[in-house]
Amino acid sequence: GDAVFFAGDITRAGCYAEYVAVDERIVGHKPASLSFEAAAAVPLTALTAWEGMFEQLGIDPLAPSRPILVVGGAGGVGSIAVQIAARVAGRHVVATASRSESADYARTMGAAAIIDHRHDFAPQVAELGLPGFDHIFSTARLENFGQLVSVLNPLGRICLILSGPASQALDVSGLMAIRGTVTWELMFTRPRLEIAPERQGQILDRVADLLDAGVLVSTQTQAFSWRDMAEAHRRVETGHTIGKIVLAVD
Missing domain, CATH: 3.90.180.10 (Medium-chain alcohol dehydrogenases, catalytic domain)
Structure with missing residues (x-):
């Protein structure tokens, strides 16, 4: 067969x-x-990244290239998400990593720049000369959700693949003023x-x-x-x- x-x-x-x-x-x-x-x-991982990018975030590969942030760019899902975003969707990919070996791996997957998710996102993104992101794909848990909102452009979209414990409320108040959207991806x-x-x-x-x-x-x-x-x-x-x-x- x-x-x-x-x-x-x-x-x-x-x-x-x-x-x-x-x-x-x-x-x-x-x-x-x-x-x-x-x-x-x-x-x-590929199904999670593909559905997250094209179905949940609504990325159009034919649209002009815009930067995208992939949180956790060296992990199982993150490393294929970086590839799909860079090589299929044609996006300028910024990935997060906290160790030199994970940063190097994310770059080999197609990340154009790296920021450290242990530190505040906004100053690092500003140092890259970027105003923020229309699309954010996060493979991390919800502890850094506020950091995602801090670098999301008005009308932008955040896709999450993990949830926190029931006791952990997700504070989406920062999304209202910028009309931001948060969505989840579960390939099952x-x-x-x-x-x-x-x-x-x-x-x-x-x-x-x-x-x-x-x-x-x-x-x-x-x-x-x-x-x-x-x-x-x-x-x-x-x-x-x-x-x-x-x-x-x-």
Whole structure:
């Protein structure tokens, strides 16, 4: 049969299964140029970034290029989001990173500039000569939401992929005066709620073409045998992972 890749459906178990039954509508053809391990690193993060950029933020690749901020530019989702924003949408990408190695990785993914998310955003953005951003894609938790608002242009849009605990209220008062919009991206929404799930298969086929053409690259940075699953989880749980860790079934 065909070699495929997919992110799956959150309502069905099988993350560590050797074989899994999957709805054909959310499956894409595996990039021919990638190993199964390198391909496995892509679907969940690429779907999250693609839907976030083009559906939630409403970025038009044909519109004049405008700067975009990607918060967490070296992480699993952030590193593919930087690529899609820079190489598919043609945007000038500013990414956040806090370590030299993560900043370097974000630059190799296509970031034109880096700011440190441990410090206030606005002065750093001003130093870059930018007035702010029409679009912000954040992979971070909500603690720095006020920093996002501080660099959002009037009528701008913020896309979040994480939520905080129920006790953590999101203060959106700063958005009213500038008519800012905040939206969320969850790539499991389409398959779980049956909202045109075939769209995800189409996106993955497009992403596969871009990977085979060399426009995008896999964000796999480490591979572990399934026997070392605990160590792989330990590294992810540090919160300092660059790119994606893949478990290989050998």
